Amino acid sequence: MSAAPSLPKKLNRAGLEIIPYRGSKTTLCAGCGHNSITERLIEAFWELGVEPWRVAKLSGIGCSSKTPAYFLSQSHGFNAVHGRAPTVATGTLLANHQLMCVVVSGDGDTASIGIGHFMHMLRRNVPLIYVIENNGVYGLTKGQFSATADLGSKLKTGTVNQLHPVDCCLAGIEMGATYIARSFSGDKRQLSAILKGAIAHNGLSIIDVISPCVTFNDHEGSTKSYAWMKDHDEPLHEVDFVPSFEDISVEIEEGESRVVRLHDGSRLLLHKLERDYDPSNKIHALEVLHEAERRNEVLTGVIYVDRNRPNFTEMLDLVDQPLATLPEARVRPTRAVLDQINEEFR
Amino acid sequence: MQASRMTPPLSAAHSTQFVRPDRVVNDFSIQVATVNGSGSQTANNVLMRSIFQMGVPVSGKNLFPSNIAGLPTWFTIRASSQGYIGRKKEVDFVVAMNPETAREDVMNLLPGAAAVYDAPLKLNELRDDLHFYPVPFDALVGPVCPDAKLRKLVRNMIYDGVVAHLLGIDLEQVRKALFKQFGERKRKAAELNWGAVTAGKDYAEQHLAKTDPFRIEPMDSTAGKLIIEGNTAAALGCLFAGVTVLTWYPITPSSSLAEALITYLARFRRDPETGKATYAVVQAEDELASIGMAIGAGWAGARSMTCTSGPGISLMSEFVGLAYYAEIPVVLIDVQRVGPSTGLPTRTMQGDSFSNAFLSHGDTMHPVLFPSSPEECFTMAQEAFDLAEFFQTPVFVNMDLDLGMNNWMSEPFPYPEKPIERGKVLTAEDLERLGGFARYKDVDGDGVPYRTLPGTPHPKAAYFTRGTGHNDNATYSEREDDWIKGVDRLARKFETLRSRAPQPEAVDAPNASIGLICTGTSRYAVEESCDQLSREYGIPASRLRIKAFPFSPSIGEFIDRHDRVYVVDQNRDAQLLMMLRLELSPERIARLRSVRYYGGLPLDARTVTDSIVSQEGL
Ligand SMILES: Cc1ncc(C[n+]2csc(CCOP(=O)(O)OP(=O)(O)O)c2C)c(N)n1
Ligand code: SF4
Ligand SMILES: [Mg+2]
Numbered sequence: 001m002s003a004a005p006s007l008p009k010k011l012n013r014a015g016l017e018i019i020p021y022r023g024s025k026t027t028l029c030a031g032c033g034h035n036s037i038t039e040r041l042i043e044a045f046w047e048l049g050v051e052p053w054r055v056a057k058l059s060g061i062g063c064s065s066k067t068p069a070y071f072l073s074q075s076h077g078f079n080a081v082h083g084r085a086p087t088v089a090t091g092t093l094l095a096n097h098q099l100m101c102v103v104v105s106g107d108g109d110t111a112s113i114g115i116g117h118f119m120h121m122l123r124r125n126v127p128l129i130y131v132i133e134n135n136g137v138y139g140l141t142k143g144q145f146s147a148t149a150d151l152g153s154k155l156k157t158g159t160v161n162q163l164h165p166v167d168c169c170l171a172g173i174e175m176g177a178t179y180i181a182r183s184f185s186g187d188k189r190q191l192s193a194i195l196k197g198a199i200a201h202n203g204l205s206i207i208d209v210i211s212p213c214v215t216f217n218d219h220e221g222s223t224k225s226y227a228w229m230k231d232h233d234e235p236l237h238e239v240d241f242v243p244s245f246e247d248i249s250v251e252i253e254e255g256e257s258r259v260v261r262l263h264d265g266s267r268l269l270l271h272k273l274e275r276d277y278d279p280s281n282k283i284h285a286l287e288v289l290h291e292a293e294r295r296n297e298v299l300t301g302v303i304y305v306d307r308n309r310p311n312f313t314e315m316l317d318l319v320d321q322p323l324a325t326l327p328e329a330r331v332r333p334t335r336a337v338l339d340q341i342n343e344e345f346r
Numbered sequence: 347m348q349a350s351r352m353t354p355p356l357s358a359a360h361s362t363q364f365v366r367p368d369r370v371v372n373d374f375s376i377q378v379a380t381v382n383g384s385g386s387q388t389a390n391n392v393l394m395r396s397i398f399q400m401g402v403p404v405s406g407k408n409l410f411p412s413n414i415a416g417l418p419t420w421f422t423i424r425a426s427s428q429g430y431i432g433r434k435k436e437v438d439f440v441v442a443m444n445p446e447t448a449r450e451d452v453m454n455l456l457p458g459a460a461a462v463y464d465a466p467l468k469l470n471e472l473r474d475d476l477h478f479y480p481v482p483f484d485a486l487v488g489p490v491c492p493d494a495k496l497r498k499l500v501r502n503m504i505y506d507g508v509v510a511h512l513l514g515i516d517l518e519q520v521r522k523a524l525f526k527q528f529g530e531r532k533r534k535a536a537e538l539n540w541g542a543v544t545a546g547k548d549y550a551e552q553h554l555a556k557t558d559p560f561r562i563e564p565m566d567s568t569a570g571k572l573i574i575e576g577n578t579a580a581a582l583g584c585l586f587a588g589v590t591v592l593t594w595y596p597i598t599p600s601s602s603l604a605e606a607l608i609t610y611l612a613r614f615r616r617d618p619e620t621g622k623a624t625y626a627v628v629q630a631e632d633e634l635a636s637i638g639m640a641i642g643a644g645w646a647g648a649r650s651m652t653c654t655s656g657p658g659i660s661l662m663s664e665f666v667g668l669a670y671y672a673e674i675p676v677v678l679i680d681v682q683r684v685g686p687s688t689g690l691p692t693r694t695m696q697g698d699s700f701s702n703a704f705l706s707h708g709d710t711m712h713p714v715l716f717p718s719s720p721e722e723c724f725t726m727a728q729e730a731f732d733l734a735e736f737f738q739t740p741v742f743v744n745m746d747l748d749l750g751m752n753n754w755m756s757e758p759f760p761y762p763e764k765p766i767e768r769g770k771v772l773t774a775e776d777l778e779r780l781g782g783f784a785r786y787k788d789v790d791g792d793g794v795p796y797r798t799l800p801g802t803p804h805p806k807a808a809y810f811t812r813g814t815g816h817n818d819n820a821t822y823s824e825r826e827d828d829w830i831k832g833v834d835r836l837a838r839k840f841e842t843l844r845s846r847a848p849q850p851e852a853v854d855a856p857n858a859s860i861g862l863i864c865t866g867t868s869r870y871a872v873e874e875s876c877d878q879l880s881r882e883y884g885i886p887a888s889r890l891r892i893k894a895f896p897f898s899p900s901i902g903e904f905i906d907r908h909d910r911v912y913v914v915d916q917n918r919d920a921q922l923l924m925m926l927r928l929e930l931s932p933e934r935i936a937r938l939r940s941v942r943y944y945g946g947l948p949l950d951a952r953t954v955t956d957s958i959v960s961q962e963g964l
Binding site: 020024051052053054056058068069073074075076077078079080081084086087088089090091092093094095096098099116117119120313316317318319320322323324325326328330331332333335337338341342345346 | 570571572573574578582585586587588589590591593610614615617620622623624625626627628630631632634635636637638639640641642643644645646647648649650664665668672756758759761762765766798799800801802803804805807808809810811812813814821822
């Protein structure tokens with residue numbers, strides 16, 4: 001019996017199969033929106049050929065924050081404390097600003113306990129990808145309202161939310177993040193393109209993904225359920241991502257699409273739906289979000305991109321080599337310097 | 347008696363049997379009472395430096411309110427020919443510039459003390475057993491400072507001239523100290539202030555007849571020494587430790603440490619070719635963020651640190667537990683102040699020994715270093731980084747406000763002899779050779795595992811860091827045996843650290859049956875108290891200064907050599923004593939006694955001596 005010729009394995013630009021981009025088996029509920037987001041992250045990193053060792057994955061605490069264990073098994077991961085992954089990720093980038101950092105967070109994580117750190121991360125435009133797996137509830141502590149729960153939405157117990165929701169995209173635009181998008185875990189194509197755009201972007205990306213919790217917030221009366229999203233998802237545009245390494249000239253019909261050039265030469269193509277939308281206009285971005293809220297719609301797509309604002313590690317004017325691996329000669333001043341300092345205090 | 351908002355740091359308790367000699371040379375204390383925000387700090391530092399430059403050992407203690415301007419503040423300079431630089435309770439020579447406290451400042455003096463005061467206050471009417479020197483400061487300041495706006499600041503320099511004349515301080519030294527204080531760039535301001543010093547001196551020469559016994563005479567005990575604040579020294583320690591990431595949130599008394607470090611980093615840690623920074627500093631949004639960032643940086647391989655005080659430590663608790671359990675190096679410098687809550691934010695205390703050693707929930711234990719001098723701030727900051735990186739754990743450095751914010755004489759700082767310790771970090775080449783690694787495995791039997799840094803270009807480099815239960819391979823585990831194995835190894839690691847941490851310094855007195863144990867700045871009072879016990883009571887007393895937790899076994903041996911051992915604490919709850927009790931045998935515990943002070947001022951020898959004398963039944 002002759003051995004059947006094995007099929008050639010599919011490799012990406014980095015010469016890797018998809019396996020190292022996967023992680024351990026998920027322990028989340030079947031059907032949880034978070035699992036779909038994990039899938040999209042795996043695809044995006046693999047398809048763009050990002051070498052896993054260049055990536056650091058961080059998270060807080062929650063069902064969402066468990067997911068970094070489920071993708072990029074060859075990347076360092078850090079499941080930190082509830083709400084404070086922005087600080088740990090910032091520190092990570094201080095030590096090594098060449099890393100690509102991806103943070104996965106929950107809505108409780110981001111909009112409640114960690115909102116202070118979230119705001120300051122926005123102000124600093126820390127160069128990382130911040131994914132909010134937004135289900136309107138605390139999944140891991142069994143279904144309490146989170147601060148992104150919409151006015152009037154109902155818990156399984158019948159309790160109605162009377163408080164105004166925190167809109168992380170609005171906050172992101174106002175406070176200084178430079179790539180802001182909203183998506184839905186069930187929209188494979190859109191989410192994939194948005195994530196790739198974030199990987200190519202140089203600065204802080206905030207990606208607020210409505211990600212239904214099938215166990216605690218997928219019932220009638222919830223505004224973060226699959227059913228609700230089916231009826232209320234209002235895409236701003238259709239999004240395509242063209243990576244820098246794909247030498248494709250894209251036919252753009254005048255007035256039909258917008259091209260957003262990203263830091264590494266990649267392009268986002270935003271195809272017009274009902275109206276033309278310019279994601280570089282901050283005031284307009286705020287306006288459409290407020291408008292959508294008034295109409296009870298969930299606006300999705302690339303909402304705002306600012307390619308000019310320097311990011312945090314650029315502002316710090318760091319040497320090229322990561323601080324983490326600077327040799328002693330570059331971090332310990334000389335004997336002459338100490339002599340000089342001693343003299344100053346004599 | 348007029349009520350003041352702050353009680354001056356002295357009492358006239360044992361005034362009855364007090365007799366003063368005719369001449370008191372280089373052994374007395376000067377206290378300047380002013381209002382904060384009036385620029386008196388410069389005048390006080392110049393005065394202290396002048397005495398120092400005359401070769402006389404000095405120390406300076408600033409007692410200031412938690413306020414920016416307008417409240418009473420006292421600066422005490424102690425000259426001590428024997429080199430005692432702890433606080434001395436009694437004030438011998440007061441400069442009463444603050445009308446609000448002047449009355450009390452003078453009423454509290456012992457008979458025979460001297461008082462320079464602002465003439466309109468007429469303090470001489472209060473008592474007839476002091477040496478009074480009225481000075482019309484307002485009348486003197488006008489001619490030397492035409493600019494009315496500057497007079498409030500320049501006015502204070504006048505007392506430097508008056509005091510220098512009365513005490514016999516070499517005016518040339520005052521001039522030198524003053525110009526050093528102002529620096530080259532502020533020469534004009536220095537000239538203006540020098541005019542005020544001279545005016546004070548001239549006035550004193552012409553109008554004041556010296557009647558008090560206090561004098562400063564040249565000695566040769568300060569040559570080569572520095573005068574420096576502990577916070578600056580600690581900042582320099584971090585600089586030479588090769589710190590690469592500093593994250594902080596402003597809080598007294600630690601802010602000046604961060605600010606000094608920022609200044610030095612900017613001066614000495616820019617790449618000579620590109621001008622770019624070999625460090626990162628972030629003023630975080632709060633202490634949760636500063637420790638979070640420092641931990642993230644430590645995880646990714648930086649020499650990272652934060653500095654704070656008690657309230658900040660309280661906020662850092664959860665994160666420190668994570669760093670302990672996930673095994674991440676980070677240095678925390680705690681410049682302790684009086685708490686809980688805001689407490690007395692500008693007063694000193696050794697109040698965080700317990701909380702830092704055991705910070706966070708669950709089974710946690712952290713090394714704590716206890717520097718006692720600027721020199722130790724410098725060396726221990728470096729040791730802290732080396733320990734943190736070798737042992738992959740948070741390391742605390744417990745300073746206090748007295749050490750951090752007061753001026754101290756110090757030996758010049760020694761250039762570090764040892765290379766920087768980066769610990770067990772595997773590179774891609776190591777991984778290639780080893781074929782992989784298990785993050786939390788005790789390979790060497792010392793409890794210290796190997797780690798890799800994010801960004802290491804090797805498929806086997808990655809591991810998953812978490813505060814949740816994990817096994818040797820850093821895999822999620824809720825198994826009982828994995829948990830126990832993990833925390834037992836952490837305990838073993840702590841044992842290894844015990845012998846690597848700075849060891850105690852013991853001085854055994856011949857035939858001593860009692861001993862004193864202390865940490866940090868308590869040493870000055872303890873050293874002086876041992877001399878007082880032997881000189882005044884004929885009791886020889888040994889002393890041991892602990893430099894680190896976990897405690898060295900030699901502490902137990904010291905206790906064995908003495909019948910009774912007094913543990914000196916600058917807190918109400920005898921925190922150091924309690925920590926010792928956790929580790930010692932019942933026989934040794936039975937020998938321990940407690941000396942505690944918790945009023946917020948730097949500990950003084952008399953308090954220690956009095957407590958021991960009373961407990962010894964003398
Ligand atoms: C300091 C602290 N407080 C509370 C908790 C308990 N806790 C764990 S996860 C969580 C909320 C998670 O909600 P979310 O961030 O929305 O994530 P999800 O599980 O919904 O994905 C809470 C409150 C904790 N881990 N730490
Ligand atoms: S509880 Fe909700 S959020 Fe958590 S895993 Fe299940 S479905 Fe997902
Ligand atoms: Mg949630």
